[in-house]
Amino acid sequence: MLSECTCFEVRGCGVQMSIFNYPSRETASGIITVDLGALVHNYRALHARLHGSVAGAVVKADAYGLGAGRVSPALYSAGCRHFFVALLDEALSLRHILPSDVSIYVLNGLLPGSERICAEAGVVPVLNSLEQLRNWKMTAGKCDRILPAVLQFDTGMSRLGLSPTDVETLIADPGFLDGLCVDFLMSHLACADEPVDPQNAEQLSALRRIAARFPGAQLCIANSAGILLGAEYHGSLVRPGFALYGGNPMTREQNTMLPVVRLDVRVIQTRTVPPGTRVGYGGAYVTSELMQLATIFGGYADGIPRHLSGKGAVYADGRRLPILGRVSMDTMTVNASALQPGSLHLGELVEVIGPHQSVEDIAEAADTIGYEILTRLGRRFHREYVWCGQPDRCEKGKE
Numbered sequence: 357m358l359s360e361c362t363c364f365e366v367r368g369c370g371v372q373m374s375i376f377n378y379p380s381r382e383t384a385s386g387i388i389t390v391d392l393g394a395l396v397h398n399y400r401a402l403h404a405r406l407h408g409s410v411a412g413a414v415v416k417a418d419a420y421g422l423g424a425g426r427v428s429p430a431l432y433s434a435g436c437r438h439f440f441v442a443l444l445d446e447a448l449s450l451r452h453i454l455p456s457d458v459s460i461y462v463l464n465g466l467l468p469g470s471e472r473i474c475a476e477a478g479v480v481p482v483l484n485s486l487e488q489l490r491n492w493k494m495t496a497g498k499c500d501r502i503l504p505a506v507l508q509f510d511t512g513m514s515r516l517g518l519s520p521t522d523v524e525t526l527i528a529d530p531g532f533l534d535g536l537c538v539d540f541l542m543s544h545l546a547c548a549d550e551p552v553d554p555q556n557a558e559q560l561s562a563l564r565r566i567a568a569r570f571p572g573a574q575l576c577i578a579n580s581a582g583i584l585l586g587a588e589y590h591g592s593l594v595r596p597g598f599a600l601y602g603g604n605p606m607t608r609e610q611n612t613m614l615p616v617v618r619l620d621v622r623v624i625q626t627r628t629v630p631p632g633t634r635v636g637y638g639g640a641y642v643t644s645e646l647m648q649l650a651t652i653f654g655g656y657a658d659g660i661p662r663h664l665s666g667k668g669a670v671y672a673d674g675r676r677l678p679i680l681g682r683v684s685m686d687t688m689t690v691n692a693s694a695l696q697p698g699s700l701h702l703g704e705l706v707e708v709i710g711p712h713q714s715v716e717d718i719a720e721a722a723d724t725i726g727y728e729i730l731t732r733l734g735r736r737f738h739r740e741y742v743w744c745g746q747p748d749r750c751e752k753g754k755e
């Protein structure tokens with residue numbers, strides 16, 4: 357079990373950060389429905405794979421675009437007490453939402469000058485370089501407090517973390533952790549979505565070799581895919597993100613998570629056009645027959661990739677309505693001829709993500725990954741929260 361790091365007190369930081377405000381249901385061009393019941397189910401399902409390790413949650417980038425203000429308390433209610441974000445600002449926002457018995461970690465560490473704000477907010481930085489470490493120790497000295505920290509090591513991804521040389525430098529100095537209380541040692545896997553890649557085992561051994569030099573240290577290495585790699589990757593704490601939100605973290609395996617997200621976007625105009633009609637920017641599509649078109653109120657500014665031009669589709673009544681021509685900034689035009697004439701109306705919702713089309717389906721059509729689709733879903737969509745498909749009983753009064 358992860359030990360409690362009790363060597364610091366949480367104080368109000370006095371910095372007010374607001375969570376994103378989303379438009380109302382009536383005025384929004386589309387609606388993202390987030391199933392908090394499915395989210396909690398996924399958290400518990402991941403937790404059930406652990407034996408003695410603790411499940412944290414990664415809620416960076418506004419909980420992958422789903423609204424950290426609602427997602428984080430739901431995870432808290434499921435027992436989650438360790439929350440990871442990428443930036444200090446995200447951590448400060450979370451501090452205002454979550455009870456004070458949670459640990460909030462800043463994965464990317466601190467920029468010079470922000471250490472004091474972090475310390476006063478009781479947020480734990482991941483220290484990725486000797487410079488970040490020195491700055492944090494200096495802050496501990498100035499505040500005359502022991503400050504909590506996480507040390508991250510680069511075990512083969514060359515992205516963030518202390519290098520092997522840094523480890524030697526660190527250990528050569530007997531007072532190298534004076535003023536700090538290290539919660540755990542962490543690293544990040546580059547290829548966890550590919551279980552057969554030998555780099556997974558290499559990175560795990562590298563972290564273990566480093567950990568041997570920090571007696572009693574606890575480890576944290578697994579993201580969503582890392583959890584599925586098996587118990588040896590679980591350490592004391594795991595930090596899943598994408599799988600909580602219903603994503604499939606594995607490249608070649610069946611998704612075992614429940615879907616959490618739906619996106620429905622409104623119809624803004626319909627028309628019937630004769631053969632030979634050009635559609636959209638550049639006239640990139642020309643109709644070959646009499647066609648019913650529907651213009652949908654979502655475009656690349658809403659996170660619907662322009663790469664879906666001429667490739668993707670939306671669904672209405674279970675029918676596939678292919679995207680014709682280019683996706684615009686705020687709209688896209690689809691072929692609605694598969695529907696009864698006149699059946700789509702102004703303001704009606706069509707499915708972009710849902711039972712007929714998963715986040716991964718869209719990602720594949722757009723030549724990207726589900727993570728990018730989720731995290732870029734627009735701020736112009738209304739977010740609605742439900743519990744296992746039903747209207748969320750806590751929704752009223754919390755807003």
Ligand SMILES: *Cc1c(COP(=O)(O)O)cnc(C)c1O
Binds near residue numbers: 414595597598
């Ligand atoms: C984003 C992130 C995670 C979460 O990864 P998922 O694949 O979404 O589970 C975990 N650890 C680090 C360091 C990250 O940056």
